[in-house]
Amino acid sequence: MAREADYQDDDIVVVSHNPLVGKLLLITEDDEEIELHLERDSAEALMSALGAFLMEGAIGL
Numbered sequence: 664m665a666r667e668a669d670y671q672d673d674d675i676v677v678v679s680h681n682p683l684v685g686k687l688l689l690i691t692e693d694d695e696e697i698e699l700h701l702e703r704d705s706a707e708a709l710m711s712a713l714g715a716f717l718m719e720g721a722i723g724l
Contacts, residue, residue, distance in 0.1 A: 675687050675701070682703065684700060684701070
């Protein structure tokens with residue numbers, strides 16, 4: 664089941680350097696915390712998707 668959650672402007676906490684793993688805190692509407700764990704490949708894919716998303720917004724300006 665999908666839930667909406669907001670990014671809290673926090674830094675990604677590095678959990679491990681080798682392999683690189685980090686966690687990012689998200690908060691739902693009912694104040695439930697979601698820890699999003701990212702490894703290097705997922706973080707790179709997320710950066711690519713975010714870049715494409717931001718470019719879509721720039722095209723509409």
